[in-house]
Amino acid sequence: MESSMIYLDNAASTRVDPRVVEAMLPYFHDYYAVASSEFSHSPGLKAREALDHARNTIARRLKARDEEIVFTSGGTESNNLALKGAAQSFQGKRNHLICSSIEHNSVTHSCKWLESLGFHTTYLSVDQEGFVDLNQLEDSIDENTFLVSIQHGNQEVGTLQNLEAIGKICRSKEVLFHTDASQSFTFLELDLSRLPADLVTLSAHKIHGPRGVGALYVRQGTPIKKQLHGGYSEFDLRPGTENVAGAVGFGKAVELSTSEHVKRIRMMQSRLADGLTHDIDDVVLNGSQDLNKRLPGNINVSFNRIEGESVVLHLDMRQIAVITGSACFSRSLEPSYVMMAMGFSHERAHGSIRFTISRFNTPEEMNRVVETCREIARSLRSISPLHKQGV
């Protein structure tokens, strides 16, 4: 990595912690056995123990039981398993599900696929800050509804939904509640001994664990059918040879994610938000205006009268890596569907820029980013036709 570069793009902010890699290494070569082997010699037993330990670390963080944690290949697979697995289990009985219009595309595209099979979906609208309307949620649930899927923190604008309230509604209406907590896990408390969620998507790489591993929390007794067929591993919900090293890395990443980090990230978030919106003219924060209702590492802004792409390119030239709001999802230049759902114009949806702050960043970097953004805004606006026209 180039040390002079400041990394605030969501990829950099998810790089693997060296201590995670360290923890994984023995499970590549020394303790490699298939964790489910019957007559286990010692490397096999160590692999089994390591898998159990990782599962337990994740379960404890959620106040869940070990057997409620199903390892998968990542957040996308977990979301697919949750939605399709629940749908299949209700097939012929109930055929309606509900999600928000700003879910990750692995949720919305799973819904679309289910629609092709005869299910139907209600996509809840969100307000200008990205919050779901709880009354609309309540009104949308009918006797055919089997599942509500609403994310914890939004991947672009960082808005945090009120999971307690949503869970309460789902319980009272007797429908399953799935939440995609890929972005929030370990950054925010999720106490599943109290929160009435039935299915929770988790991802390792958002917390400096490895790519290619995630998990789905499945509350005991939740009716769900496996979506990959083969062997009987992961409590018969996810076949395939266990990725022991990956699970170990995930467990270690959870262990290393502390509330101290979150405090530091919150402090940097606050500094960056203040700097961008107060020290630079016409910069607006997208998503929740209350920073406590945002993912700790997320800042998403629009620079009025400047295209987001231009700001990103100019930041890149000045050694600051960020991305446009929707860059994770599309290589095209389509406006962010999250911003559009929040009711913004094409222009503002296009212009959004996402900063993802991780524990690898420093407060000093935030200052440099604000300063650099101010220069870029001044320089770009001085040549912008939009600016000259006073639009």
Place this chain on the structure above:
Amino acid sequence: MESSMIYLDNAASTRVDPRVVEAMLPYFHDYYAVASSEFSHSPGLKAREALDHARNTIARRLKARDEEIVFTSGGTESNNLALKGAAQSFQGKRNHLICSSIEHNSVTHSCKWLESLGFHTTYLSVDQEGFVDLNQLEDSIDENTFLVSIQHGNQEVGTLQNLEAIGKICRSKEVLFHTDASQSFTFLELDLSRLPADLVTLSAHKIHGPRGVGALYVRQGTPIKKQLHGGYSEFDLRPGTENVAGAVGFGKAVELSTSEHVKRIRMMQSRLADGLTHDIDDVVLNGSQDLNKRLPGNINVSFNRIEGESVVLHLDMRQIAVITGSACFSRSLEPSYVMMAMGFSHERAHGSIRFTISRFNTPEEMNRVVETCREIARSLRSISPLHKQGV
């Protein structure tokens, strides 16, 4: 790892090569970016390049095009994608598929699942050596058949099917041909510029690559629908953040698998087979009797009048790790379905023992294994009730 131990179980024989881990390391921390990022700073570009390079290494080994290689989370997912993806694409047009009765359970269980959706499957029988009857295959294909799925090398008994002949039949009957080459890839040549296969399952961990990564070869133009929904990565066939380190490890593992290794493994295979069947009374080789028609690393035998489990336990006590024939698939003590399909009695199906030889083994180890097996056989038979009764 305990150095005095001889590892011939299929888990040990798939441990990761240290050079593979070495190759992966930079992609955990230094070049971590999402490979599909739009405005890529240099770590992102390096991740993209590494992914492309790994894909190219695999494609070249198969004489395929880069864009025909779709990375997945492993062989199980690849088999699911091949069968369900093809089925979905033929839904409403053709509803019949064919596989052998000794396929990996990720194939047969995918078939069972498809049957629950209205498809039907012909499970081809196999002969005593595990070979599919080509006439039966030809006779089973009708106008409703869309896919034939027959593995290259069997996971338990090592029998290699005649892919050329099967492919020719499929082409002439205009049905898709999928082969699960998880066990054989790089150990045996697969030249897809000549072999008429449309879908080929590949796995990294069988060749000392990492767990949690595999691929599906999809011949250009093959009608197949993605099974996980979300983003557009992997040519819109497999969404999810790319596991760059995993793909790099897979590519490196392919690079490191040479014909020299295969020669050495073949030599050890031959020595082990000869020793077990000639130096010990009443040991029979399961699967193809022609070693050239077996996976290079596979030896599967039954010790008449002794239970396989006992031999495995006694070998374990003498520092030799092997497994029973079906251990990969079931923690129960059910007899191997592969052996049963080959027409053997419960007793013989129960008693089979699988040795998996890798490049980490030595010819000297083969001698020690034969010697130890001879002692164990002598000792167990002297106390066996079956033996005393002269059964």
